[in-house]
Amino acid sequence: MSGHSKFANIKHKKEKNDAQRGKIFTRLGREIAVAVKSGGPDLSVNSKLRDIVAKAKSSNMPNDTIERSIKKAAGDLNGVNYESIVYEGYGPNGVAVIVEILTDNRNRAAANVRNAFTKGGGNMGTTGCVSFMFDEKGLIMVEKDDNIDEDELMMLALDSGAENFEAVEEGYEIVTLPEDFSSVREAFEKAGIPMVSAEVTMIPQTYTEINNEDDIKKMNKLLALLDEEDDVQNVYHNWENEDE
Structure with missing residues (x-):
């Protein structure tokens, strides 16, 4: 995975997306609706929904907007089929x-x-x-912070199931297999590690x-x-x- 930093592209995309946040929230709302329809609105039992909510939060989607999207989807299970x-x-x-x-x-x-x-x-x-030409992987980005110890972060990532941990100039890139993404992301969340980005993606x-x-x-x-x-x-x- 080394040799090509993905962190800078993610940060630039997030900054660029600030100007079109409404469109991003609409797309996230669709993902939430699909996840609720397939697994229900309960975050404690719907891991797919938990992952999408984490992705929405990393995209600065307000908690009340997320909650409204979940409630709307739960009350409209017979609505639009995506x-x-x-x-x-x-x-x-x-x-x-x-x-x-x-x-x-x-x-x-x-x-x-x-x-x-x-x-x-x-x-x-x-x-x-x-x-x-692409690999489907879980990808978590963590920004460098004086309060984050690199060795401890690496051990947390690897112990929770990460496939690869890489320190780059801007921060840390943690790569997982798709099936291990949820457990690694949740380990970071429980440890209070702020994530710039957390999603399953396609890496060239x-x-x-x-x-x-x-x-x-x-x-x-x-x-x-x-x-x-x-x-x-x-x-x-x-x-x-x-x-x-």
């Missing part, structure tokens, strides 16, 4: 792109994602065409550079168009030189 879909494709210069969708209209989502790829100088591919195995200015503009356009789509929950890519 379908989870994953699209894969290529950006300029063969950059691998994965787009995760939660939608109540599959045709609309497919058309809008395809349009984003086309306008961004890329093209949608078939299922599995790029996902093999290798990265692709774009050196052509026109292609860089197209890639930025592709990501911007996907970010504008209400149905899009997450976008993963292996672009090395993204200008955050």
Whole structure:
């Protein structure tokens, strides 16, 4: 996992997202609704919901907003059904792109994602065409703090089931297998360790550079168009030189 810090990108994304917090909260609300529908509103028995609530808190979603989202979902179990879909494709210069969708209209989502790829100088591919280039991992980010002892943090991470612990300039990156993510995150939470980010994500195995200015503009356009789509929950890519 060494050699490519993910911490800076997460921090830049969070800062960038401050300007569009409403959209982020809407997406988190959808994730909460899906988790409540599948496992109920009780955090003590619904580990998926606990993970999403932790993710929402790390995105600065207020507690009362989180609670309202859970109550709304619990009282509307027969409401909108969101379908989870994953699209894969290529950006300029063969950059691998994965787009995760939660939608109540599959045709609309497919058309809008395809349009984003086309306008961004890329093209949608078939299922599995790029996902093999990524590893699904739990990823927890902790900012450096004088009150946090690195050795103690590393032991807490590894003892609770983390796969890898890495100190980078900005903080600490803790990687887990997806099935161990909840136990590691909860161990950090119980220990009072503040987390900049905590979620299951897709980490590229290798990265692709774009050196052509026109292609860089197209890639930025592709990501911007996907970010504008209400149905899009997450976008993963292996672009090395993204200008955050």
